[in-house]
Each structure stands twice: as structure tokens, then as C-alpha cells.
Amino acid sequence: MSTGGPAADDFEAVFGSPPDAVAAAPGRVNLLGEHTDYNDGYVLPIAIPQQTTVALRATAGADQHRVTLHARNFARTVAFSLEDAPPPDAFARYVYGCLREASLAGTTVPSLQVHVHSQVPMGVGLSSSAALEVATLRALRTLTHAPWDDVRIAQLAQRAEVEHAGVHCGIMDQMASSLAASTHALWLDTRTLERRRVPLPAGSEILVLHSGVERTLAGSGYNARRAECARAARLLGVASLRDLAPSGAAQRLPDPLRRRVGHVLTENARVLQALEADAPHFGALMNASHASLRVDYEVSHPQVDRLVALLQAHPAVYGARMTGGGFGGACVALCQTGTATDVAAQVLPGYLRDSRMPGRMLVPWGGVAV
Secondary structure, eight states: OOOOSHHHHHHHHHHSSOOSEEEEEEEEEEEEOTTOGGGTOEEEEEEEEEEEEEEEEEEOSSSTTEEEEEEGGGTEEEEEETTSOOOSSHHHHHHHHHHHHHHHTTOOOOEEEEEEEEOSOSSSSSOHHHHHHHHHHHHHHHHHTOOOOHHHHHHHHHHHHHHHSOOOOOSHHHHHHHHOOSSSEEEEETTTOOEEEEOOOTTEEEEEEEOSOOOOGGGSSHHHHHHHHHHHHHHHTOSSGGGOOSSSGGGGSOTTHHHHHHHHHHHHHHHHHHTTOOHHHHHHHHHHHHHHHHHTSOOOOHHHHHHHHHHHHSTTEEEEEEOSSOSSOEEEEEEETTOHHHHHHHHHHHHHHHHOOOOEEEEEESSSOO
């Protein structure tokens, strides 16, 4: 990675010297396959153009494993030691977790100065945390010459989020940030990590809109949903819901477990169907996914539902759904090529009038970075 450019300039403005390493990683939007990754299922994310950049420099001194971290987005500097408990600041916990997991994996982590700047919208379901984790580990790989490939970086990043940020996530977000492109979706089997890049349906482009409802997975029902799926798997005698055949066995489960399982099974099927779908079919799968997330998995939000309904009603939209862990955040729509910006301009005023929420356009692009 080059150590020049704006990120290096920002680092030097804060710390007085240039960094030793700079790396970046993108956020992602998930097109289909929501809440399936921690059930060993299938997902279909795509990287967004916005990235998080991490610059760092090794520092000498007697105080080993001391980290000084500056987050440009918050205009805040914090210091912590890898020998201590995770720092209280949420953004610092992700960096701490990455460095700690790297150390536990056998990499010698020196004392560091770290500068973070993120273009990925936070708290809207576009994996700003995974982008921060992957960028941190990429920069550390450059600095220490650690023998990690991109899959290993994703695995370390996931452990950082689970063990140190308190979010019992699957590996989709980290794999997407580490391996996906903004030109193709990434089909991923989260059990085997088999993957391939898939083009968007012909004649379509992506639009991402923020509902204006902020959310955090650590404080939401995300972990509760994962626990419900684990309980359902135990009751059905399978290691994971991935192993459950669509035989109707889940019908004997009590609610809400029956509906949770129903979502996971149908969502996995939707991802597989999408691989060969044209734009209208792909959009219909997105619409069905949102209905399942709203009714069976209960992770949507009334304002998100309203924005999705407005998008689905637009004649240039093939389909739309919530994206990310839920409980607020962003919506993703598959639009006719060349219409995404106009769709946003036509939908958002009505959404603001009806909901009083400051929805805004985050990402319009036709499968190519802008």
C-alpha cells in the first residue's frame, strides 16, 4: 500500500510524522441473504464505493502495546493498551479487537499511532464496522508483513467484532469488505466460504437510501435473533439451520421460532434463485425478502417499511428491501439503468412528508464505482 496521499497528510497533521502504512476497505450493501450468514447460509452482498481508510505508524518506547487512535469523523483521540480491557469508545473497540486478535494469532503488534477516516455512512446497515476492521488489518499486514490472505483478514475481523465489540455476527460483512468489488455482487456460501462474483442483472442499477433511523447492532435485537436461530436448530436436532431440509419439520416449533426458521429457509432459496434471475425476477425476490424480514424475522422498522413501500411503488424500481441487520438504517433498491438518482429525488420528498424522518440518498450506482 502507498503511504502517500490525503490519508498520509491527515495522519501527519495529527501525529507530526508520516505513517508507515495506509490501507482502505469498502462498506457493503447486501442485496439478498439477510440473517443467513450466522446460520451457515448463502448471501449476496456487493461493495459500495465509499471506503474507510486507516493509517498507522509503529512507535518506540518502554510502554509496549500502547495505541493512540485518532478518529477524524469524531474529531476524537483515545489511547489504550492491548494488555487492558477494551476501551469504552465504540469505534476504538473495533480497532482494539483487530489488534488484539492479530496478537493472539501470533503477529507481533508494536505500539502504534493510528488515524481513521471513514466515508462509509455509519449506523445505517452498510458495514462501517467491517470496513474499519478490514482496513485496520490490511494496514497492519503491510506494516508487519503478516502472512494473511484476504480470507484470513475477514476471519480475524469477524473475531474482533464478536469477541470485543459484542456483536455475534456471521462472516458476510467482513468477507464482503475484504473480497467484494463494486462492479459485481459476491455470492458466498458462508459455511464453506465458496464464492464467486456475479454481475448485476442486465438493465439495472443499485440505489441505497437511508431511512433516517439510526441503529446499532450491539444494542438492537440482532444477538437475540441469532440466539433464537440457535435454539431452533437445537430443537430440530441440526447443527445449523443450513442443515434443515424444507420438509415442514419447522412447523412444529413454537412461535416465534417457526417464523424465524421460515425466513432463513426461504431467504437461502431466494439467494440461489437470484443467481440466474433477470431484473424483474431479482426485484421480486427483494420484495419477498423484505416481507419475510418484516413479518417472520421482525427486524424491520415502521419508517423503513414506509420507505421500502414508496420505492416498490415507483415504476422504475424492480424491487426494494431493507438491508443490513435491521431495526432501522438503509434500504436498497434495484432500479432501471439510469434512473436511480431520479427515483431518489421523487421518493424522498414524499417520505419526508409522511414520516418526518430525514431520509437521504447514500449510493446510486450502476455496478461501477462513482
